[in-house]
Amino acid sequence: DAGVTQSPTHLIKTRGQQVTLRCSPISGHKSVSWYQQVLGQGPQFIFQYYEKEERGRGNFPDRFSARQFPNYSSELNVNALLLGDSALYLCASSLWGEGNYGYTFGSGTRLTVV
Amino acid sequence: QKEVEQDPGPLSVPEGAIVSLNCTYSNSAFQYFMWYRQYSRKGPELLMYTYSSGNKEDGRFTAQVDKSSKYISLFIRDSQPSDSATYLCATPNTGGFKTIFGAGTRLFVKA
Numbered sequence: 434d435a436g437v438t439q440s441p442t443h444l445i446k447t448r449g450q451q452v453t454l455r456c457s458p459i460s461g462h463k464s465v466s467w468y469q470q471v472l473g474q475g476p477q478f479i480f481q482y483y484e485k486e487e488r489g490r491g492n493f494p495d496r497f498s499a500r501q502f503p504n505y506s507s508e509l510n511v512n513a514l515l516l517g518d519s520a521l522y523l524c525a526s527s528l529w530g531e532g533n534y535g536y537t538f539g540s541g542t543r544l545t546v547v
Numbered sequence: 548q549k550e551v552e553q554d555p556g557p558l559s560v561p562e563g564a565i566v567s568l569n570c571t572y573s574n575s576a577f578q579y580f581m582w583y584r585q586y587s588r589k590g591p592e593l594l595m596y597t598y599s600s601g602n603k604e605d606g607r608f609t610a611q612v613d614k615s616s617k618y619i620s621l622f623i624r625d626s627q628p629s630d631s632a633t634y635l636c637a638t639p640n641t642g643g644f645k646t647i648f649g650a651g652t653r654l655f656v657k658a
Contacts (some may be wrong), residue, residue: 466645473555475635475648476591489644523590531643533579538590
């Protein structure tokens with residue numbers, strides 16, 4: 434079985450541009466969460482989706498948005514990119530909405546804003 | 548005060564040593580606790596999760612939770628160079644829709 438897949442693996446964008454990151458969860462998993470990890474820090478929660486509904490949103494500006502599709506894959510969109518958005522963006526998959534038993538993470542998308 | 552505090556290290560030990568990694572948390576309502584391992588340029592990998600206080604063992608790894616002092620630990624026995632990675636402690640918030648991570652401790656095991 435494939436794990437959590439994220440695309441692209443790397444990308445470089447210019448300040449002010451928009452970016453879309455994609456995630457496919459493990460087959461059968463209905464929950465997808467997005468995290469931002471800045472170098473030297475732990476992952477920070479951005480969004481969680483369960484059964485295509487947003488269940489939680491972290492302390493990120495409205496420039497960040499996400500959605501989950503009927504096949505449970507997900508996209509994270511970031512508008513008006515800032516230098517500070519440079520980070521590793523991680524997608525996490527779980528069977529249920531609660532993260533009490535941990536997540537399976539993808540390898541992430543490394544975004545560099547110049 | 549951060550909800551989960553973790554010393555970033557780095558921690559350097561010789562091969563075969565017992566490693567102790569630690570975190571503290573602030574909210575006594577937290578019930579589930581996880582340890583993740585993250586290799587360079589990879590996503591975190593779940594090592595273990597525990598519920599409430601007590602110990603849980605899996606091979607060379609033991610997770611320990613002391614809810615009275617809000618302290619969680621991960622012990623690695625017979626450490627190997629392949630254990631060199633960043634170790635993240637984590638706990639879901641009440642409601643479980645987000646997980647709060649520590650900053651991660653970088654571990655180096657020297658052959």
